[in-house]
Structures are given as structure tokens and as C-alpha cells.
Amino acid sequence: MTTTAQRTDGARIEVRDLTKTFGSFTAVDHLSFEVEPGRITGFLGPNGAGKTTTLRMLLGLVRPTSGTATIDGRDYRDLENPSATVGSALESTNFHPGRSGRDHLRVLAAAGGLPDSRVDEMLELTGIPAAARKRAGEYSMGMRQRLGLAAALLGDPRVLLLDEPSNGLDPEGIRWLRGFLRHLSSQGKTILVSSHQLQEVQQTVDDVVIIANGRLVRSGAMSDLRGAPSTIVRTSDPDRLVGALRVADVMAAAGDDGELVVETTDKRLVGDVALRAGLPIWELRDRKADLEELFFDLTEGTNRNLGDGATSPPPPTERDAVSGQEGANE
Numbered sequence: 001m002t003t004t005a006q007r008t009d010g011a012r013i014e015v016r017d018l019t020k021t022f023g024s025f026t027a028v029d030h031l032s033f034e035v036e037p038g039r040i041t042g043f044l045g046p047n048g049a050g051k052t053t054t055l056r057m058l059l060g061l062v063r064p065t066s067g068t069a070t071i072d073g074r075d076y077r078d079l080e081n082p083s084a085t086v087g088s089a090l091e092s093t094n095f096h097p098g099r100s101g102r103d104h105l106r107v108l109a110a111a112g113g114l115p116d117s118r119v120d121e122m123l124e125l126t127g128i129p130a131a132a133r134k135r136a137g138e139y140s141m142g143m144r145q146r147l148g149l150a151a152a153l154l155g156d157p158r159v160l161l162l163d164e165p166s167n168g169l170d171p172e173g174i175r176w177l178r179g180f181l182r183h184l185s186s187q188g189k190t191i192l193v194s195s196h197q198l199q200e201v202q203q204t205v206d207d208v209v210i211i212a213n214g215r216l217v218r219s220g221a222m223s224d225l226r227g228a229p230s231t232i233v234r235t236s237d238p239d240r241l242v243g244a245l246r247v248a249d250v251m252a253a254a255g256d257d258g259e260l261v262v263e264t265t266d267k268r269l270v271g272d273v274a275l276r277a278g279l280p281i282w283e284l285r286d287r288k289a290d291l292e293e294l295f296f297d298l299t300e301g302t303n304r305n306l307g308d309g310a311t312s313p314p315p316p317t318e319r320d321a322v323s324g325q326e327g328a329n330e
């Protein structure tokens with residue numbers, strides 16, 4: 001791993017007041033957010049929220065109606081060395097089915113002026129060296145995802161844009177991807193990952209950007225979004241324990257299924273208060289606020305693809321795509 005061994009100079013992604021309309025339909029609506037180097041950022045939203053359209057604008061594949069989407073301070077098309085700046089894997093399916101994984105990467109490497117040795121390094125790095133000679137049409141979904149990742153990494157880019165990279169990976173593959181992205185971010189790379197798999201995202205990302213109906217609904221560090229950590233406790237008489245905790249200056253409220261949510265992480269304190277009150281402890285554990293809960297609270301009922309037609313978009317056309325570049329990076 002010679003080329004990925006050092007820490008890279010960070011490159012920020014900046015989306016400012018970005019809007020994209022298709023006819024009368026607004027797919028992305030005055031969206032602003034930043035993605036920082038050395039961090040993994042999850043890009044979340046219900047189906048049709050505008051994630052892919054935003055990623056395509058960042059890659060210069062779709063022209064914004066207004067606003068800007070820059071990488072390292074520039075529009076994609078103004079980057080001096082695009083393949084060393086940004087790598088992307090937007091879809092995992094569009095490799096030429098008759099071409100081997102290695103040949104596919106060689107074509108991309110040649111186009112980017114990179115040596116063939118880089119191809120073998122990337123096949124190794126993404127765990128598919130044995131599949132190098134196999135035709136891409138025979139790859140499993142998980143292997144196509146890894147090949148897409150290998151293609152994205154060819155130019156050792158400072159920024160990675162990945163659309164649903166864990167789709168089709170088995171549990172071992174998902175664990176591998178998590179470690180792999182963590183390794184890349186520790187080198188200072190800027191990683192933006194769209195995903196629907198919230199449990200997985202929760203374990204992988206440092207920051208999230210959540211959008212709905214093309215608009216930002218929340219962004220920030222996972223640790224801030226989760227709210228204050230607290231403790232779950234279960235006992236025979238929850239009301240009495242709430243009273244006893246209040247005397248000890250600790251607030252508690254009823255949660256689901258007879259449990260209490262206590263506003264402290266000090267489990268020993270909760271246990272001592274219960275003991276003094278003569279109450280049994282049936283369960284005592286940390287409560288980590290759930291990304292899934294937060295996501296549904298923020299985006300409930302906003303899936304435009306399930307609408308009644310009044311708010312649905314027109315059928316996709318290619319006329320708004322930047323001519324000649326459509327699909328160039330995929």
C-alpha cells in the first residue's frame with residue numbers, strides 16, 4: 001500500500017445554497033452543508049430525497065440550477081487533477097459485463113495516466129485479486145461494489161463519494177468496508193457515503209447530513225445528534241424510583257415497556273438510589289440514542305416517491321445533464 005500510506009492533505013466538500021429543478025420539480029432545494037477531511041460523513045434521506053442528484057452535481061455530471069457544489073474550493077470541472085482529487089462509486093452495476101475486473105481498471109488507469117501496477121494494488125486493497133481475471137458480468141453484487149471502490153481509489157483521491165457502498169455486501173463484507181473506510185479517513189481523506197442502512201451508518205460515520213425533499217433537515221457530528229447519553233433502568237415500581245432519583249437530583253422519565261430513562265450515565269448512582277429505596281434492579285444499561293429513531297423523527301412522511309402524484313417529479317430526462325459528461329465518472 002505504498003500510495004495510501006501517508007496522510008493526505010485534506011480537501012473539503014462545500015455545498016452552498018444548491019438547487020436543482022427538473023421542469024417544475026425541485027429535486028434539490030437550497031441545500032447547504034460541508035464535509036470535513038479525515039471524517040466519514042453519512043449522507044442520508046428517504047428515497048427520492050435528492051442524494052444522488054447532489055452527488056452528481058458535485059461530480060459535474062448534472063448542472064446546478066443555482067448555488068455551488070465544490071470540492072477543495074472548486075467546481076469539479078475546474079479541478080486541475082480530478083482523479084487525484086475525487087474518486088466516486090455512484091452505481092455498482094455498470095461495468096462492461098464481458099470485460100475482466102483488471103481490464104476494467106486498466107482502462108480507467110490508462111485514461112488517468114496511472115501505471116498498471118496501481119490496478120493490482122487496488123485489486124489487492126479491496127480484497128478481489130482472485131477475481132481480477134473473471135468477467136465483471138459474473139461478479140456478485142458484493143464483488144461489483146469492491147470493484148467500484150477499487151476504481152474510485154485508483155488515483156489515490158483526497159475525496160471519496162460513495163453511493164450505497166454497503167449494498168449487496170454480506171456481514172463480513174460490511175465489517176471489512178467499515179474498517180477500510182476508517183483506515184482511509186485516518187489518512188485524512190474526506191469521505192461522503194450515502195446509505196439507507198441506518199444501523200450500519202451509526203457504527204461507521206463520524207458526521208451525518210440528513211436531507212428530505214431536497215432540503216437539509218439536520219447535519220452535525222453523530223455524538224451531538226444523539227443527544228445526551230442516559231441510562232435505562234427497570235425495576236418493580238418505576239414511579240417510586242423516579243421519586244427517589246428526584247430526591248438525589250437526577251431526572252428520570254418513563255420509556256417504552258415499563259423502563260425508565262434516567263438522565264445520567266452514572267449507573268452506580270442509579271443502583272445506590274434504588275438500593276436505598278429498597279427497589280430491585282431488573283435491568284441497568286447505557287442508552288445510546290438511535291440514529292434510526294432520529295432519522296424517522298426528522299423525515300417521517302417525506303418520501304416523495306410514495307406521494308400521490310401531486311408532488312411527484314416528472315419522469316427523468318437526460319436533458320439537464322451536462323452534455324457529454326453523463327456517466328463519465330461511474
Ligand SMILES: Nc1ncnc2c1ncn2[C@@H]1O[C@H](COP(=O)(O)OP(=O)(O)OP(=O)(O)O)[C@@H](O)[C@H]1O
Nearest residue numbers: 022027046047048049050051052053313315316317
Ligand atoms: N433527470 C431527472 N429528471 C427528472 N427528475 C429527476 C431526474 N433525476 C432525478 N430526478 C428526481 O429527483 C428526485 C431526487 O432523486 P435522487 O435520485 O437524487 O434521490 P435519492 O435521494 O438519491 O433517492 P434514492 O435513495 O432512491 O437513491 C427523485 O424524485 C427523482 O425522480
